[in-house]
Amino acid sequence: MRVLVISGSMATLPDPVYPLGPAIVATAVRNAGHEVSWFDALRHDDPSMALRALIQNWEPEVVLLSIRNIDNAAFPGVNKHFEEHLEIARTCKAATNALLILGGSGFTLMPEAFIEYLGGDHGVVGEGENAIVELLTQLKEGVTPETYIHAPRVAPPFLPPDRDIFDADWYYANGGLANMQTQRGCQLKCIYCTYPLLEGHKVRATDPSAIVDEMESIKAAGIDHIFVVDAVFNRPESHAAQICEEIIRRDLKMSLTGYFVPDGDLPEFPSLLKKAGFGAVELGTDSLSDPILERLRKGFTVSGAMEFSRRLEAAGIKQCHNLIFGGPGETMETMEESVANMDVINPTAMIATIGLRVFKGTDMWKIGGGEDSEDPSDPTRALEPLFFVEEAVADTIVERVGKWVEDRENWLCFGLNRRVNPRYLARLRKRHKGLLWTIFGE
Ligand code: B12
Ligand code: SF4
Numbered sequence: 001m002r003v004l005v006i007s008g009s010m011a012t013l014p015d016p017v018y019p020l021g022p023a024i025v026a027t028a029v030r031n032a033g034h035e036v037s038w039f040d041a042l043r044h045d046d047p048s049m050a051l052r053a054l055i056q057n058w059e060p061e062v063v064l065l066s067i068r069n070i071d072n073a074a075f076p077g078v079n080k081h082f083e084e085h086l087e088i089a090r091t092c093k094a095a096t097n098a099l100l101i102l103g104g105s106g107f108t109l110m111p112e113a114f115i116e117y118l119g120g121d122h123g124v125v126g127e128g129e130n131a132i133v134e135l136l137t138q139l140k141e142g143v144t145p146e147t148y149i150h151a152p153r154v155a156p157p158f159l160p161p162d163r164d165i166f167d168a169d170w171y172y173a174n175g176g177l178a179n180m181q182t183q184r185g186c187q188l189k190c191i192y193c194t195y196p197l198l199e200g201h202k203v204r205a206t207d208p209s210a211i212v213d214e215m216e217s218i219k220a221a222g223i224d225h226i227f228v229v230d231a232v233f234n235r236p237e238s239h240a241a242q243i244c245e246e247i248i249r250r251d252l253k254m255s256l257t258g259y260f261v262p263d264g265d266l267p268e269f270p271s272l273l274k275k276a277g278f279g280a281v282e283l284g285t286d287s288l289s290d291p292i293l294e295r296l297r298k299g300f301t302v303s304g305a306m307e308f309s310r311r312l313e314a315a316g317i318k319q320c321h322n323l324i325f326g327g328p329g330e331t332m333e334t335m336e337e338s339v340a341n342m343d344v345i346n347p348t349a350m351i352a353t354i355g356l357r358v359f360k361g362t363d364m365w366k367i368g369g370g371e372d373s374e375d376p377s378d379p380t381r382a383l384e385p386l387f388f389v390e391e392a393v394a395d396t397i398v399e400r401v402g403k404w405v406e407d408r409e410n411w412l413c414f415g416l417n418r419r420v421n422p423r424y425l426a427r428l429r430k431r432h433k434g435l436l437w438t439i440f441g442e
Helices: 020-031 047-058 081-095 105-109 111-118 128-140 168-175 195-199 208-220 237-250 269-276 290-296 302-314 332-345 379-383 397-407 422-431
Strands: 002-007 035-040 062-066 099-103 122-125 148-150 178-180 225-228 255-260 280-286 318-325 349-354
Touching: 002 020, 002 047, 020 035, 020 062, 020 128, 035 047, 047 081, 062 081, 062 128, 081 099, 081 111, 099 105, 099 111, 099 128, 105 111, 105 122, 105 195, 111 122, 111 379, 122 128, 168 178, 178 208, 208 237, 237 269, 269 302, 280 290, 280 302, 290 332, 302 318, 302 332, 318 332, 318 397, 332 397, 349 397
Parallel strands: 002 035, 002 062, 062 099, 099 122, 122 148, 178 225, 225 255, 255 280, 280 318, 318 349
Antiparallel strands: none
16 A cells, blocks of 8 residues: 655754654565655644645555644643644645544544544554554455554564655754654553553563664764663663663663762762763653652652663763652642752753653642543533642742743753753754753853
Protein backbone atom coordinates (compact mmCIF):
# COMPACT_ATOMS: atom_id res chain seq x y z
CA MET A 1 0.00 0.00 0.00
CA ARG A 2 1.05 3.63 -0.41
CA VAL A 3 1.44 5.01 3.11
CA LEU A 4 2.10 8.64 3.96
CA VAL A 5 3.52 9.24 7.46
CA ILE A 6 3.08 12.75 8.87
CA SER A 7 4.90 14.22 11.85
CA GLY A 8 2.44 16.88 13.04
CA SER A 9 4.67 18.37 15.74
CA MET A 10 5.47 22.04 15.20
CA ALA A 11 7.19 22.63 18.55
CA THR A 12 10.68 24.11 18.44
CA LEU A 13 11.30 24.67 22.16
CA PRO A 14 13.72 23.89 23.69
CA ASP A 15 14.88 22.61 20.28
CA PRO A 16 13.33 21.01 17.21
CA VAL A 17 13.57 17.27 18.00
CA TYR A 18 13.91 14.56 15.38
CA PRO A 19 10.47 12.81 15.06
CA LEU A 20 11.72 9.48 16.42
CA GLY A 21 8.30 7.83 16.95
CA PRO A 22 6.91 8.48 13.44
CA ALA A 23 10.31 7.61 11.92
CA ILE A 24 10.22 4.20 13.66
CA VAL A 25 6.64 3.64 12.49
CA ALA A 26 7.58 4.62 8.92
CA THR A 27 10.58 2.26 9.04
CA ALA A 28 8.37 -0.63 10.21
CA VAL A 29 5.86 0.06 7.43
CA ARG A 30 8.62 0.22 4.81
CA ASN A 31 10.22 -3.00 6.14
CA ALA A 32 6.83 -4.69 5.76
CA GLY A 33 7.00 -4.02 2.01
CA HIS A 34 4.75 -0.96 1.71
CA GLU A 35 5.64 2.16 -0.22
CA VAL A 36 6.32 4.98 2.22
CA SER A 37 6.51 8.74 1.94
CA TRP A 38 6.75 11.22 4.80
CA PHE A 39 5.83 14.79 5.60
CA ASP A 40 7.30 16.86 8.41
CA ALA A 41 4.96 19.75 9.28
CA LEU A 42 7.73 21.58 11.13
CA ARG A 43 9.79 21.96 7.98
CA HIS A 44 7.26 24.05 6.03
CA ASP A 45 6.24 27.70 6.31
CA ASP A 46 2.82 26.75 4.98
CA PRO A 47 2.37 23.08 5.95
CA SER A 48 -1.16 22.83 4.55
CA MET A 49 -0.17 23.99 1.10
CA ALA A 50 2.89 21.71 0.97
CA LEU A 51 0.91 18.75 2.29
CA ARG A 52 -1.91 19.26 -0.20
CA ALA A 53 0.62 19.27 -3.07
CA LEU A 54 2.30 16.10 -1.78
CA ILE A 55 -1.01 14.28 -1.39
CA GLN A 56 -2.17 15.32 -4.87
CA ASN A 57 1.10 14.18 -6.48
CA TRP A 58 1.70 11.02 -4.49
CA GLU A 59 -1.89 9.83 -3.90
CA PRO A 60 -1.49 7.85 -0.64
CA GLU A 61 -3.91 5.06 0.21
CA VAL A 62 -3.41 5.50 3.94
CA VAL A 63 -2.28 8.55 5.93
CA LEU A 64 -0.65 8.14 9.36
CA LEU A 65 -0.62 11.26 11.54
CA SER A 66 1.70 11.32 14.56
CA ILE A 67 0.63 13.52 17.47
CA ARG A 68 3.46 14.09 19.98
CA ASN A 69 2.74 17.27 21.91
CA ILE A 70 -0.65 18.23 23.33
CA ASP A 71 0.66 21.39 24.99
CA ASN A 72 3.91 22.67 26.48
CA ALA A 73 2.83 21.68 30.02
CA ALA A 74 3.96 25.13 31.14
CA PHE A 75 1.81 27.28 33.44
CA PRO A 76 0.85 30.12 33.16
CA GLY A 77 2.29 30.55 29.64
CA VAL A 78 0.44 27.60 28.14
CA ASN A 79 0.97 26.87 24.46
CA LYS A 80 -1.71 24.59 23.00
CA HIS A 81 0.18 22.38 20.54
CA PHE A 82 -2.90 20.22 19.90
CA GLU A 83 -4.36 23.02 17.78
CA GLU A 84 -1.46 22.71 15.31
CA HIS A 85 -2.72 19.29 14.22
CA LEU A 86 -6.19 20.45 13.19
CA GLU A 87 -5.14 22.18 9.99
CA ILE A 88 -3.05 19.15 9.01
CA ALA A 89 -5.96 16.75 9.57
CA ARG A 90 -8.39 19.04 7.69
CA THR A 91 -5.97 19.27 4.77
CA CYS A 92 -5.73 15.47 4.61
CA LYS A 93 -9.49 15.06 4.73
CA ALA A 94 -10.01 17.66 2.00
CA ALA A 95 -7.25 16.38 -0.31
CA THR A 96 -7.81 12.62 -0.19
CA ASN A 97 -10.23 9.84 0.69
CA ALA A 98 -7.34 7.85 2.18
CA LEU A 99 -7.94 6.60 5.71
CA LEU A 100 -6.53 8.89 8.41
CA ILE A 101 -4.90 6.89 11.21
CA LEU A 102 -3.72 8.66 14.35
CA GLY A 103 -1.01 7.68 16.83
CA GLY A 104 1.81 9.05 18.99
CA SER A 105 2.33 9.88 22.67
CA GLY A 106 -0.05 12.85 22.70
CA PHE A 107 -2.72 10.77 20.97
CA THR A 108 -2.20 7.85 23.39
CA LEU A 109 -2.87 10.09 26.40
CA MET A 110 -6.30 11.16 25.10
CA PRO A 111 -7.39 9.05 22.11
CA GLU A 112 -11.12 9.79 22.19
CA ALA A 113 -10.51 13.53 22.29
CA PHE A 114 -8.18 13.44 19.28
CA ILE A 115 -10.36 11.11 17.18
CA GLU A 116 -13.26 13.49 17.72
CA TYR A 117 -11.24 16.71 17.33
CA LEU A 118 -9.31 15.69 14.21
CA GLY A 119 -11.83 13.37 12.62
CA GLY A 120 -9.45 10.39 12.53
CA ASP A 121 -10.78 7.08 11.13
CA HIS A 122 -8.66 4.89 13.42
CA GLY A 123 -6.10 5.38 16.17
CA VAL A 124 -3.30 3.27 17.59
CA VAL A 125 -3.10 3.68 21.36
CA GLY A 126 0.48 2.94 22.45
CA GLU A 127 3.53 1.64 20.63
CA GLY A 128 2.96 1.75 16.90
CA GLU A 129 5.63 -0.20 15.05
CA ASN A 130 4.00 -3.66 15.15
CA ALA A 131 0.37 -2.60 15.50
CA ILE A 132 0.43 -0.45 12.36
CA VAL A 133 1.81 -3.26 10.23
CA GLU A 134 -0.99 -5.54 11.43
CA LEU A 135 -3.54 -2.85 10.76
CA LEU A 136 -2.26 -2.36 7.20
CA THR A 137 -2.45 -6.13 6.64
CA GLN A 138 -6.08 -6.08 7.78
CA LEU A 139 -6.86 -3.22 5.41
CA LYS A 140 -5.18 -5.03 2.53
CA GLU A 141 -7.31 -8.10 3.28
CA GLY A 142 -10.45 -6.00 3.30
CA VAL A 143 -11.02 -6.32 7.05
CA THR A 144 -12.30 -3.15 8.76
CA PRO A 145 -10.17 -2.49 11.87
CA GLU A 146 -11.58 -1.28 15.20
CA THR A 147 -11.60 2.50 15.67
CA TYR A 148 -9.18 2.21 18.62
CA ILE A 149 -6.36 -0.31 18.37
CA HIS A 150 -4.76 -0.89 21.77
CA ALA A 151 -1.25 -1.93 20.82
CA PRO A 152 0.44 -4.62 22.91
CA ARG A 153 3.78 -3.56 24.41
CA VAL A 154 6.67 -4.30 22.06
CA ALA A 155 9.48 -6.60 23.21
CA PRO A 156 13.09 -5.39 22.95
CA PRO A 157 15.26 -4.92 20.95
CA PHE A 158 13.29 -1.99 19.56
CA LEU A 159 13.44 -1.23 15.86
CA PRO A 160 15.84 1.66 15.19
CA PRO A 161 14.54 4.20 12.65
CA ASP A 162 16.03 4.57 9.17
CA ARG A 163 17.38 8.07 9.63
CA ASP A 164 16.94 9.08 5.99
CA ILE A 165 13.28 9.38 6.99
CA PHE A 166 12.50 12.93 8.28
CA ASP A 167 16.01 14.21 7.54
CA ALA A 168 18.10 13.49 10.64
CA ASP A 169 20.85 15.80 9.32
CA TRP A 170 18.56 18.84 9.38
CA TYR A 171 17.56 18.06 12.96
CA TYR A 172 21.20 17.70 13.98
CA ALA A 173 22.05 21.02 12.34
CA ASN A 174 19.09 22.82 13.90
CA GLY A 175 18.44 20.87 17.12
CA GLY A 176 22.01 19.89 17.98
CA LEU A 177 21.23 16.30 19.02
CA ALA A 178 20.13 12.98 17.58
CA ASN A 179 17.87 10.83 19.75
CA MET A 180 17.52 7.14 20.53
CA GLN A 181 16.01 4.84 23.14
CA THR A 182 17.73 2.17 25.24
CA GLN A 183 14.66 0.90 27.09
CA ARG A 184 10.92 1.47 27.59
CA GLY A 185 9.05 1.60 30.89
CA CYS A 186 9.57 3.17 34.32
CA GLN A 187 9.25 1.25 37.57
CA LEU A 188 8.62 4.35 39.65
CA LYS A 189 5.19 5.71 40.48
CA CYS A 190 5.40 9.50 40.70
CA ILE A 191 1.82 10.66 41.14
CA TYR A 192 1.55 12.99 38.16
CA CYS A 193 3.63 11.18 35.58
CA THR A 194 2.32 10.04 32.19
CA TYR A 195 5.43 8.07 31.22
CA PRO A 196 4.29 4.79 32.81
CA LEU A 197 0.96 5.24 30.98
CA LEU A 198 2.84 5.47 27.71
CA GLU A 199 5.51 2.87 28.31
CA GLY A 200 4.28 0.76 31.25
CA HIS A 201 5.85 0.10 34.65
CA LYS A 202 7.83 -2.92 33.55
CA VAL A 203 11.21 -1.99 32.15
CA ARG A 204 11.97 -3.54 28.75
CA ALA A 205 15.63 -2.97 28.06
CA THR A 206 17.60 -3.51 24.88
CA ASP A 207 20.85 -5.42 25.16
CA PRO A 208 23.78 -2.97 25.69
CA SER A 209 25.69 -4.23 22.69
CA ALA A 210 22.73 -3.57 20.33
CA ILE A 211 22.39 -0.10 21.88
CA VAL A 212 26.01 0.75 21.25
CA ASP A 213 25.68 -0.63 17.71
CA GLU A 214 22.95 1.96 17.12
CA MET A 215 25.14 4.70 18.65
CA GLU A 216 27.98 3.68 16.33
CA SER A 217 25.73 3.86 13.29
CA ILE A 218 24.59 7.36 14.32
CA LYS A 219 28.23 8.39 14.70
CA ALA A 220 29.08 6.89 11.32
CA ALA A 221 26.47 9.25 9.82
CA GLY A 222 28.46 12.21 11.19
CA ILE A 223 26.44 12.87 14.36
CA ASP A 224 28.31 13.13 17.68
CA HIS A 225 25.58 14.14 20.15
CA ILE A 226 22.74 11.93 21.36
CA PHE A 227 19.79 12.52 23.69
CA VAL A 228 18.77 9.18 25.20
CA VAL A 229 14.99 9.53 25.36
CA ASP A 230 14.32 6.83 27.99
CA ALA A 231 11.80 7.82 30.69
CA VAL A 232 14.79 7.58 33.05
CA PHE A 233 18.18 6.32 31.91
CA ASN A 234 19.54 5.31 35.34
CA ARG A 235 16.71 2.98 36.41
CA PRO A 236 17.78 0.25 36.64
CA GLU A 237 21.21 1.68 37.34
CA SER A 238 22.82 -1.65 36.40
CA HIS A 239 21.51 -1.43 32.79
CA ALA A 240 22.81 2.13 32.44
CA ALA A 241 26.18 1.05 33.89
CA GLN A 242 26.43 -1.85 31.43
CA ILE A 243 25.76 0.49 28.51
CA CYS A 244 28.48 2.83 29.76
CA GLU A 245 30.91 -0.07 30.09
CA GLU A 246 30.19 -1.18 26.52
CA ILE A 247 30.68 2.38 25.22
CA ILE A 248 34.00 2.64 27.07
CA ARG A 249 35.09 -0.79 25.82
CA ARG A 250 34.47 0.32 22.22
CA ASP A 251 35.99 3.76 22.86
CA LEU A 252 32.99 5.40 21.16
CA LYS A 253 33.73 9.09 21.95
CA MET A 254 30.27 10.64 21.63
CA SER A 255 28.54 13.27 23.73
CA LEU A 256 25.51 11.72 25.44
CA THR A 257 22.73 12.91 27.72
CA GLY A 258 19.31 11.94 29.04
CA TYR A 259 16.87 12.07 31.96
CA PHE A 260 18.08 10.84 35.36
CA VAL A 261 16.60 10.15 38.79
CA PRO A 262 18.78 12.09 41.26
CA ASP A 263 19.70 9.08 43.35
CA GLY A 264 21.71 5.91 42.99
CA ASP A 265 23.58 3.10 44.67
CA LEU A 266 26.58 2.22 42.53
CA PRO A 267 29.57 4.21 43.83
CA GLU A 268 31.39 4.05 40.49
CA PHE A 269 28.33 5.12 38.41
CA PRO A 270 29.11 8.86 37.97
CA SER A 271 32.68 8.23 36.83
CA LEU A 272 31.46 5.51 34.44
CA LEU A 273 28.93 7.99 33.04
CA LYS A 274 31.56 10.64 32.51
CA LYS A 275 33.99 8.24 30.85
CA ALA A 276 31.20 7.05 28.53
CA GLY A 277 30.49 10.61 27.34
CA PHE A 278 27.65 11.77 29.61
CA GLY A 279 29.15 15.21 30.29
CA ALA A 280 25.78 16.77 31.17
CA VAL A 281 22.53 15.28 32.47
CA GLU A 282 18.94 16.34 33.21
CA LEU A 283 17.52 15.44 36.60
CA GLY A 284 13.84 15.02 37.52
CA THR A 285 14.35 16.36 41.04
CA ASP A 286 10.93 18.05 41.35
CA SER A 287 11.37 19.15 44.99
CA LEU A 288 14.08 19.37 47.63
CA SER A 289 11.70 19.14 50.59
CA ASP A 290 11.11 15.66 52.01
CA PRO A 291 7.35 15.96 52.72
CA ILE A 292 6.76 17.05 49.12
CA LEU A 293 8.98 14.33 47.64
CA GLU A 294 6.93 11.87 49.66
CA ARG A 295 3.61 13.31 48.43
CA LEU A 296 4.84 13.18 44.84
CA ARG A 297 6.03 9.61 45.53
CA LYS A 298 9.41 10.31 43.99
CA GLY A 299 11.14 7.39 45.70
CA PHE A 300 14.18 9.35 46.93
CA THR A 301 14.96 11.83 49.70
CA VAL A 302 16.55 15.26 49.80
CA SER A 303 19.77 13.85 51.25
CA GLY A 304 19.87 11.16 48.53
CA ALA A 305 19.42 13.78 45.79
CA MET A 306 22.02 16.14 47.27
CA GLU A 307 24.52 13.31 47.64
CA PHE A 308 23.93 12.13 44.05
CA SER A 309 24.42 15.69 42.79
CA ARG A 310 27.70 15.99 44.74
CA ARG A 311 28.91 12.75 43.17
CA LEU A 312 27.99 13.96 39.67
CA GLU A 313 29.82 17.20 40.32
CA ALA A 314 32.88 15.37 41.62
CA ALA A 315 32.87 13.35 38.38
CA GLY A 316 32.77 16.60 36.36
CA ILE A 317 29.21 16.13 35.02
CA LYS A 318 27.13 19.27 34.40
CA GLN A 319 23.59 19.16 35.79
CA CYS A 320 20.22 20.61 34.87
CA HIS A 321 17.73 20.05 37.68
CA ASN A 322 13.95 20.47 37.49
CA LEU A 323 11.81 21.80 40.33
CA ILE A 324 8.01 21.69 40.24
CA PHE A 325 6.47 24.28 42.59
CA GLY A 326 2.91 24.06 43.86
CA GLY A 327 2.26 20.31 44.01
CA PRO A 328 0.05 18.68 46.65
CA GLY A 329 0.97 19.74 50.19
CA GLU A 330 3.23 22.58 49.02
CA THR A 331 3.57 25.57 51.38
CA MET A 332 5.73 28.68 51.16
CA GLU A 333 8.12 26.99 53.62
CA THR A 334 8.53 23.82 51.53
CA MET A 335 9.13 25.93 48.40
CA GLU A 336 11.74 28.02 50.25
CA GLU A 337 13.39 24.86 51.52
CA SER A 338 13.64 23.53 47.94
CA VAL A 339 15.13 26.79 46.73
CA ALA A 340 17.68 26.91 49.58
CA ASN A 341 18.77 23.33 48.90
CA MET A 342 18.98 23.99 45.16
CA ASP A 343 21.19 27.00 45.90
CA VAL A 344 23.55 24.61 47.71
CA ILE A 345 23.68 22.31 44.66
CA ASN A 346 24.02 25.37 42.39
CA PRO A 347 23.65 23.40 39.14
CA THR A 348 24.62 24.70 35.71
CA ALA A 349 20.89 25.09 34.93
CA MET A 350 17.60 24.77 36.80
CA ILE A 351 14.18 24.56 35.15
CA ALA A 352 11.39 25.93 37.35
CA THR A 353 7.85 24.70 36.68
CA ILE A 354 4.73 26.16 38.27
CA GLY A 355 1.93 23.71 39.02
CA LEU A 356 1.40 20.14 37.88
CA ARG A 357 -0.12 19.31 34.52
CA VAL A 358 -2.92 16.86 35.32
CA PHE A 359 -3.59 13.85 33.05
CA LYS A 360 -6.26 11.18 33.17
CA GLY A 361 -4.87 7.83 34.28
CA THR A 362 -2.40 9.35 36.77
CA ASP A 363 -2.95 9.51 40.53
CA MET A 364 -3.08 13.31 40.23
CA TRP A 365 -6.29 13.07 38.21
CA LYS A 366 -8.52 12.73 41.25
CA ILE A 367 -6.53 15.11 43.45
CA GLY A 368 -6.29 17.69 40.67
CA GLY A 369 -9.99 17.91 39.84
CA GLY A 370 -9.76 15.88 36.64
CA GLU A 371 -13.11 14.18 37.11
CA ASP A 372 -14.88 17.54 37.49
CA SER A 373 -13.33 18.78 34.27
CA GLU A 374 -14.77 15.92 32.20
CA ASP A 375 -17.73 16.37 29.91
CA PRO A 376 -19.05 13.04 28.59
CA SER A 377 -20.94 14.80 25.80
CA ASP A 378 -17.80 16.55 24.56
CA PRO A 379 -14.60 14.43 24.60
CA THR A 380 -12.58 17.31 23.10
CA ARG A 381 -12.84 19.13 26.46
CA ALA A 382 -10.02 16.80 27.59
CA LEU A 383 -7.63 18.66 25.27
CA GLU A 384 -7.85 21.86 27.32
CA PRO A 385 -4.77 21.89 29.58
CA LEU A 386 -5.57 21.28 33.26
CA PHE A 387 -3.09 22.33 35.98
CA PHE A 388 -3.03 21.77 39.72
CA VAL A 389 -1.61 24.40 42.08
CA GLU A 390 -1.88 23.83 45.84
CA GLU A 391 -4.35 26.32 47.28
CA ALA A 392 -2.05 27.43 50.12
CA VAL A 393 0.39 28.95 47.61
CA ALA A 394 -1.90 29.66 44.63
CA ASP A 395 -2.18 33.43 45.18
CA THR A 396 1.52 34.16 45.35
CA ILE A 397 3.25 31.33 43.49
CA VAL A 398 3.68 33.05 40.11
CA GLU A 399 5.22 36.14 41.68
CA ARG A 400 7.48 34.18 44.06
CA VAL A 401 8.79 31.77 41.46
CA GLY A 402 9.24 34.69 39.06
CA LYS A 403 11.43 36.45 41.63
CA TRP A 404 13.52 33.33 42.28
CA VAL A 405 14.07 32.91 38.54
CA GLU A 406 14.91 36.59 38.16
CA ASP A 407 17.49 36.46 40.95
CA ARG A 408 19.34 33.40 39.62
CA GLU A 409 21.11 33.44 36.28
CA ASN A 410 21.12 29.64 36.03
CA TRP A 411 17.30 29.33 36.41
CA LEU A 412 14.87 29.24 33.49
CA CYS A 413 11.13 28.90 33.31
CA PHE A 414 9.05 27.98 30.25
CA GLY A 415 5.77 29.01 31.90
CA LEU A 416 7.12 32.52 32.56
CA ASN A 417 9.09 32.67 29.31
CA ARG A 418 12.32 33.42 31.20
CA ARG A 419 15.63 32.63 29.46
CA VAL A 420 13.84 30.46 26.91
CA ASN A 421 13.30 33.10 24.25
CA PRO A 422 13.27 31.21 20.91
CA ARG A 423 15.48 33.80 19.19
CA TYR A 424 18.06 33.66 22.01
CA LEU A 425 18.06 29.84 21.88
CA ALA A 426 18.36 29.81 18.08
CA ARG A 427 21.37 32.17 18.37
CA LEU A 428 23.04 29.85 20.90
CA ARG A 429 22.24 26.86 18.68
CA LYS A 430 24.25 28.37 15.80
CA ARG A 431 27.46 27.96 17.79
CA HIS A 432 26.74 24.92 19.95
CA LYS A 433 25.89 21.24 19.49
CA GLY A 434 24.52 19.21 22.42
CA LEU A 435 22.42 20.62 25.25
CA LEU A 436 22.07 24.39 25.12
CA TRP A 437 21.85 24.94 28.85
CA THR A 438 25.44 23.74 29.24
CA ILE A 439 26.60 27.08 27.78
CA PHE A 440 24.06 29.37 29.45
CA GLY A 441 25.73 32.53 30.62
CA GLU A 442 28.96 31.89 28.67
C1 B12 B 1 12.72 12.60 25.67
C2 B12 B 1 11.54 13.55 25.69
C3 B12 B 1 11.80 14.90 25.46
C4 B12 B 1 13.18 15.44 25.11
C5 B12 B 1 13.44 15.12 23.63
C6 B12 B 1 14.89 15.06 23.32
C7 B12 B 1 15.14 14.64 21.91
N1 B12 B 1 16.15 15.22 21.31
O1 B12 B 1 14.43 13.82 21.36
C8 B12 B 1 13.02 16.96 25.40
C9 B12 B 1 13.48 17.27 26.82
C10 B12 B 1 13.78 17.93 24.47
C11 B12 B 1 11.51 17.11 25.31
C12 B12 B 1 10.89 18.30 25.07
C13 B12 B 1 9.52 18.46 25.01
N2 B12 B 1 8.59 17.55 25.37
CO1 B12 B 1 9.01 15.69 25.70
N3 B12 B 1 9.22 13.87 26.03
C14 B12 B 1 10.24 13.07 25.94
C15 B12 B 1 9.81 11.60 26.26
C16 B12 B 1 10.37 11.21 27.61
C17 B12 B 1 10.25 10.57 25.21
C18 B12 B 1 9.91 10.92 23.77
C19 B12 B 1 10.44 9.88 22.82
O2 B12 B 1 11.24 10.19 21.94
N4 B12 B 1 10.03 8.61 22.96
C20 B12 B 1 10.47 7.50 22.10
C21 B12 B 1 9.58 7.37 20.84
C22 B12 B 1 10.03 6.19 20.02
O3 B12 B 1 8.26 7.16 21.27
P1 B12 B 1 6.97 7.89 20.65
O4 B12 B 1 7.35 9.17 20.03
O5 B12 B 1 5.93 7.92 21.68
O6 B12 B 1 6.54 6.90 19.46
C23 B12 B 1 5.94 5.65 19.67
C24 B12 B 1 4.41 5.68 19.83
O7 B12 B 1 3.91 6.88 20.36
C25 B12 B 1 3.88 5.37 18.48
N5 B12 B 1 3.70 6.42 17.50
C26 B12 B 1 4.30 7.60 17.34
N6 B12 B 1 3.81 8.27 16.31
C27 B12 B 1 2.87 7.48 15.72
C28 B12 B 1 2.05 7.68 14.62
C29 B12 B 1 1.15 6.69 14.26
C30 B12 B 1 0.24 6.91 13.10
C31 B12 B 1 1.09 5.48 15.00
C32 B12 B 1 0.14 4.43 14.60
C33 B12 B 1 1.90 5.29 16.13
C34 B12 B 1 2.79 6.29 16.48
O8 B12 B 1 4.84 4.45 18.00
C35 B12 B 1 6.16 4.88 18.38
C36 B12 B 1 7.05 3.67 18.52
O9 B12 B 1 6.56 2.79 19.52
C37 B12 B 1 8.24 11.71 26.27
C38 B12 B 1 7.54 10.88 27.33
C39 B12 B 1 7.49 9.44 26.95
N7 B12 B 1 7.86 8.61 27.87
O10 B12 B 1 7.12 9.09 25.84
C40 B12 B 1 8.02 13.21 26.53
C41 B12 B 1 6.81 13.90 25.86
C42 B12 B 1 6.69 13.40 24.44
N8 B12 B 1 7.17 15.32 25.86
C43 B12 B 1 6.16 16.08 26.05
C44 B12 B 1 6.23 17.51 26.00
C45 B12 B 1 4.98 18.26 26.43
C46 B12 B 1 7.39 18.17 25.59
C47 B12 B 1 7.57 19.68 25.42
C48 B12 B 1 6.44 20.41 24.72
C49 B12 B 1 7.83 20.24 26.82
C50 B12 B 1 8.27 21.67 26.98
N9 B12 B 1 7.68 22.34 27.91
O11 B12 B 1 9.14 22.15 26.32
C51 B12 B 1 8.88 19.74 24.59
C52 B12 B 1 8.60 19.74 23.08
C53 B12 B 1 9.87 19.52 22.29
C54 B12 B 1 9.62 19.44 20.80
N10 B12 B 1 10.38 20.19 20.03
O12 B12 B 1 8.72 18.73 20.34
C55 B12 B 1 4.89 15.29 26.30
C56 B12 B 1 3.94 15.29 25.09
C57 B12 B 1 2.48 15.10 25.46
C58 B12 B 1 1.95 16.29 26.21
N11 B12 B 1 1.80 16.18 27.50
O13 B12 B 1 1.72 17.30 25.63
C59 B12 B 1 5.45 13.87 26.66
C60 B12 B 1 4.57 12.69 26.30
C61 B12 B 1 5.69 13.88 28.19
C62 B12 B 1 4.49 14.30 29.01
N12 B12 B 1 4.64 15.34 29.79
O14 B12 B 1 3.44 13.76 28.99
N13 B12 B 1 10.88 15.91 25.46
S1 SF4 C 1 8.67 11.24 36.89
FE1 SF4 C 1 10.40 10.08 36.07
S2 SF4 C 1 10.86 8.61 37.67
FE2 SF4 C 1 8.79 9.36 38.11
S3 SF4 C 1 7.41 7.90 37.12
FE3 SF4 C 1 7.83 9.55 35.65
S4 SF4 C 1 9.53 8.83 34.41
FE4 SF4 C 1 9.44 7.55 36.24
